[in-house]
Amino acid sequence: xxxxxxxxxxxxxxxxxxxxxxxxxxxxxxxKGSVLEVTVPAADVVAAARILDNAVFLIEAVTGVDWLxxxxxxxxxxxxxxxxxxxxxxxxxxxxxKPELPTISAVYPGANWHERETHDFFGIVFSGHPNxxxxxxxxxxxxxxxxxxxxx
Amino acid sequence: MSTDAQAIHHESFIVNLGPQHPATHGVxxxxxxxxxxxxxxxxxxxxxxxxxxxxxxxxxxxxxxxxNTGRMDYVAALFNGHGYVCAVERLAGLTVPERAxxxxxxxxxxxxxxxxxxxxxxxxxxxxxFTPLLYCFDDREKILDLLESVTGARLTFxxxxxxxxxxxxxxxxxxGTRDFVKLLRSRMPLYHDFVSTNIIFRKRCEGIGLLSADxxxxxxxxxxxxxxxxxxxxxxxxxxxxxxxxxDFKIPVYPECDCMARYRVRVDEIVESLRIIEQALDQLPAGxxxxxxVPKILKPAKGxxxxxxxxxxxxxxxxxxxxxxENAYRLKLRSPCFSNMSLFQEASRGMLLADALALLGSLxxxxxxxxR
Numbered sequence: 001x002x003x004x005x006x007x008x009x010x011x012x013x014x015x016x017x018x019x020x021x022x023x024x025x026x027x028x029x030x031x032k033g034s035v036l037e038v039t040v041p042a043a044d045v046v047a048a049a050r051i052l053d054n055a056v057f058l059i060e061a062v063t064g065v066d067w068l069x070x071x072x073x074x075x076x077x078x079x080x081x082x083x084x085x086x087x088x089x090x091x092x093x094x095x096x097x098k099p100e101l102p103t104i105s106a107v108y109p110g111a112n113w114h115e116r117e118t119h120d121f122f123g124i125v126f127s128g129h130p131n132x133x134x135x136x137x138x139x140x141x142x143x144x145x146x147x148x149x150x151x152x
Numbered sequence: 153m154s155t156d157a158q159a160i161h162h163e164s165f166i167v168n169l170g171p172q173h174p175a176t177h178g179v180x181x182x183x184x185x186x187x188x189x190x191x192x193x194x195x196x197x198x199x200x201x202x203x204x205x206x207x208x209x210x211x212x213x214x215x216x217x218x219x220n221t222g223r224m225d226y227v228a229a230l231f232n233g234h235g236y237v238c239a240v241e242r243l244a245g246l247t248v249p250e251r252a253x254x255x256x257x258x259x260x261x262x263x264x265x266x267x268x269x270x271x272x273x274x275x276x277x278x279x280x281x282f283t284p285l286l287y288c289f290d291d292r293e294k295i296l297d298l299l300e301s302v303t304g305a306r307l308t309f310x311x312x313x314x315x316x317x318x319x320x321x322x323x324x325x326x327x328g329t330r331d332f333v334k335l336l337r338s339r340m341p342l343y344h345d346f347v348s349t350n351i352i353f354r355k356r357c358e359g360i361g362l363l364s365a366d367x368x369x370x371x372x373x374x375x376x377x378x379x380x381x382x383x384x385x386x387x388x389x390x391x392x393x394x395x396x397x398x399x400d401f402k403i404p405v406y407p408e409c410d411c412m413a414r415y416r417v418r419v420d421e422i423v424e425s426l427r428i429i430e431q432a433l434d435q436l437p438a439g440x441x442x443x444x445x446v447p448k449i450l451k452p453a454k455g456x457x458x459x460x461x462x463x464x465x466x467x468x469x470x471x472x473x474x475x476x477x478e479n480a481y482r483l484k485l486r487s488p489c490f491s492n493m494s495l496f497q498e499a500s501r502g503m504l505l506a507d508a509l510a511l512l513g514s515l516x517x518x519x520x521x522x523x524r
Contacts, residue, residue, distance in 0.1 A: 029391070034458055053370070056369065057369075058368075058369045058372055058374070058378075058385070059369075059370065059371070059372040059491075060372060060460075060467065060469060060486055060491075061372070061469060061471075061484065061486040061491075063471065063484045065473055065481070065482045066482075076471065076484075078458065078469070078471070078486070080390075080460075080467075082369065082378075082383055082385040082390075083385075084390070085387075085390030085391045087391075087458070089458070108370050108371075108372075109370055109371055109494075109495075109498065110370055110371035110372040110373075110491055110494050110495070112494065113490065113491075113494045117490075121206070134199070135198065135199060136198065136199035136202040136523060136524075137199065137202070138199075145204060145207050146206065146207060146210075146482075
């Protein structure tokens with residue numbers, strides 16, 4: 001049975017801001033393209049992915065954003081519910097000097113390639129990933145082209 | 153694997169399928185570990201056509217990235233452009249004149265028909281039937297002539313602009329498209345006679361390459377692959393964009409999960425696209441095709457947005473993060489082929505090599521779209 005209570009569970013999973021409020025934004029689909037944006041602690045992405053998996057969400061993409069000024073890397077996971085078309089964006093931030101967080105490929109096998117791609121482009125390490133080798137870049141690539149301080 | 157194959161155990165061996173192989177439709181390599189004719193493991197090795205379009209999107213102005221969109225999925229190039237201009241319009245708050253929206257849908261659906269016809273021909277060549285390819289190319293050529301007359305290109309279209317399209321359509325195009333719709337409709341029974349009832353084709357497709365709806369979901373496979381597994385997910389219906397809510401069309405769904413189901417979905421989609429084109433031509437309003445006063449250099453406000461369109465191969469998504477400058481801070485391209493291909497390793501395990509090639513063909517891969 002699909003889990004219909006996923007919203008509550010996901011909010012419970014979210015990271016807290018300075019005022020202890022969960023970092024959740026209900027966004028208008030017409031302007032942002034998603035209905036719910038949830039920031040979770042990097043260690044909790046697997047739990048959040050499991051909630052969405054139980055609620056029969058399809059995995060759209062995993063990607064990163066390099067926030068050089070803030071010395072952080074942001075992970076962006078996109079999911080869509082196939083029946084209702086609801087979109088959920090999961091976000092997590094990791095420090096730039098040690099960009100590491102757990103893989104969700106055990107929950108969503110499709111994340112395997114997306115995470116390898118994100119590792120190629122940003123150098124983010126997905127701990128527990130079965131095969132974190134270059135996917136799109138050459139096999140001997142030792143650079144991460146989408147880092148903002150990358151110079152060819 | 154059959155019990156016979158298990159009983160007589162041979163040493164396994166490795167075969168490289170590709171990177172240059174007619175069945176891979178581009179530079180895709182699959183490292184096959186074989187036990188006789190059976191696949192023990194098939195590891196796709198991709199990235200031969202990787203050009204880092206995402207980086208190119210970050211180091212040039214928004215408008216200068218438009219030609220790139222035609223060079224990812226070059227078989228259905230208009231969809232990538234559609235997704236990109238819609239994402240930027242959403243971010244910059246531009247509205248598009250209604251006539252331009254109609255023109256976008258008409259040209260996109262023509263492109264979908266062209267893409268499915270090419271897939272049909274190529275898929276049958278994979279399965280050993282050469283003749284239908286020639287008929288498909290004959291019909292597809294007429295679409296390319298129509299699109300060339302309005303976009304100026306036959307393959308790598310760069311037709312959409314922020315706020316509209318760059319060229320209005322004329323009566324020659326409208327009448328030519330109406331004639332083409334009638335012609336292709338009269339040709340569909342011919343394709344069915346050629347293909348759908350052919351016993352060799354049916355034996356190669358029915359019950360072959362089973363992909364459950366759950367596998368598709370967990371790998372993120374969309375488009376005809378997902379709809380061939382019984383899930384009625386189509387971005388045009390679930391998250392209607394452009395003028396699709398005003399049009400009456402069905403989403404073909406087949407629950408059999410095999411290559412035949414994916415074939416039927418695509419053939420039915422050709423018919424539905426023809427219906428969409430006809431309705432859009434009937435409703436086509438007069439007026440401008442470009443929004444007034446679109447700045448030459450766009451600087452969308454800070455923020456990010458995501459936009460999905462239903463391309464011929466599935467859900468094509470674009471995420472743009474803007475920092476308020478004239479270049480995007482981050483541009484993510486979510487290509488449907490990438491996700492559709494990622495399930496191949498799991499799905500092909502234990503299959504006969506010849507059947508796995510039918511499965512590979514039925515996924516409708518465009519390698520430069522996958523590699524970006």
